[in-house]
Amino acid sequence: MASSTVATATLSSILTPEDRSSTRVRRNLASITRIVEVDVDANSLNSNDAFVLKLPQNNGFIWIGKGASQEEEKGAEYVTDVLKCKAARIQEGNEPEEFWNSLGGRGDYQTSPLLETRAEDHPPRLYGCSNKTGRFIIEEVPGEFTQDDLAEDDVMLLDAWEQIFIWIGKDANEVEKKESMKSERNISKYCQTQNGTQLNSTSHGEYCALHH
Structure with missing residues (x-):
């Protein structure tokens, strides 16, 4: 995993067996898995990610959001190895009360039908927009x-499921x-996105990363 060195240097050196921590594992469009420590609070959860909740005495939970990818799940398992934490694996929607109590109680967090959808189920798609005909x-x-498929005399749409790049x-x-x-x-008539998807605009000469 690309983030292994960073995770080992930060997580294992900061946390001790008595610490309580919450770690988010997220994979971005560039297929880079990022591991970030977040607040120990239900508000830190996100249906599109995986989380590791480490409790005192080196036990805890691996929380798998409904939209978390396999790479994010593997990343969460990696975190537990680094922290030497024996964690119970739980799925979003099937949390025991002990999990919520350890977070200070239930709370609102980022979730939606879009976030509950695995990104790999919707690979990026590229469209050309033209009136030459x-x-x-x-x-x-x-x-x-x-x-190289970006046509300089057209407008292109990159449908990345969670976002549309113009x-x-x-x-x-x-x-x-x-x-x-x-x-x-x-735009969504042509793309695989849902209402509420973020639109981003960029012009020729600006960086536009295409990953497929």
């Missing part, structure tokens, strides 16, 4: 794609820009 159309780029080519015309920047509801 005389009418504005959005077409998916077939197969695997890289940054990339504006330097030679894209005004119609393509206007139509591509319309409401999320219109």
Whole structure:
């Protein structure tokens, strides 16, 4: 795991057997798994991540959110190894009262149908937006794609499930820009996203990471 060195240097040196801690494990779009210590509180949970709750005497819980990926689950197991913590594995929605009591009680945390969906179930998809035929159309780029597939005379949409990235080519015309920047509801007709998905805009020359 790419974050192994960082995790070993920070987690094992800071925590002692008597400490109580909560650690979040999250994998981003670049397939990098990040391990971050968070507040020991129910508010720190997120349905899209995995968490390790370490309790005194080196026991605790591995909490698996409904949308957590397999890599995040493996990352949580790695954390317990680093902390030498014997943790019971629990799934979101099946938590024992001991778990909530250890967090100071139940509380609101980030959850939604979108967050409860595993990211690997919705791989990134790239679309080209053009009016070269005389009418504005959005077409998916077939197969695997890289940054070389960004057409400078078009507007491109990268549908990353949780977010939509709108990339504006330097030679894209005004119609393509206007139509591509319309409401999320219109864009979502072509994409795999749901209402509430974040839209991000970037232009030619700015960094736009494509991972597939």
